Amino acid sequence: MQLSKKTYTVQEATKKMEHYCAYQERCHQEVRQKLTGMHMIPEAIDIIIVHLLEHNFLNEERFAKAFVGGKFRVKKWGRRRLAFELKKKDVVKVNINQALREIENEEYIEVFNGLAEKKADSIKETNKLKKRKKLIDFLIYKGWESHLVYEKANELIP
Structure with a gap:
């Protein structure tokens, strides 16, 4: 007996990703991974990501600032670790630097x-x-x- 994988329409996946992004700030990489895990085709992934960006569910600058603020205050990470972890998430340098400047x-x-x-x-x-x-x-x-x-x-x- 084979378990059938749940398939999603673009609309269903979009709704699911809106909730995913509304719950907590996400970076593009996390959203892309989640959609890939949902077995969405690359074209659908691009459509959904564009939708999330246009409707402000996904904002990498906001993500970087939230990430830096949280990890700095809770885990007490220094700037080098913060920058490294954001680079691992493919956040662009401009957003990394902007977020790091938020720390007094x-x-x-x-x-x-x-x-x-x-x-x-x-x-x-x-x-x-x-x-x-x-x-x-x-x-x-x-x-x-x-x-x-x-x-x-x-x-x-x-």
């Missing part, structure tokens, strides 16, 4: 300092060099700029 420098440094201090306190390593390395690796992984990271690591773990 003062708030950026404040979040960085808070994160670094909290992490430094939580590392149970007694060897200063190992402890400093763990802190540096953690902050670099989170996408913070290396000059900030090394400066802070040397300040917190002299």
Whole structure:
């Protein structure tokens, strides 16, 4: 017995994608993947994406700003990680830079300092060099700029 795959008309798929985009900001790549998963043909995918763009369900600049705001505030990612993750989602450089400019420098440094201090306190390593390395690796992984990271690591773990 073969399971039949659900097929969608362009209208059904469009409605489904309107809900998908209204629920949460999406990038073009996510929408395209979702439609491909729904077994839509490339021509239909293009028609639906154009519809979503024209009706403002899909807006990559808005997506980039929401993504950056969320990941920065919740996961405390630095600019390098934010830019990298957006590039992986095929967001254009202009939108990435626009979104990154939304983060105030003062708030950026404040979040960085808070994160670094909290992490430094939580590392149970007694060897200063190992402890400093763990802190540096953690902050670099989170996408913070290396000059900030090394400066802070040397300040917190002299």
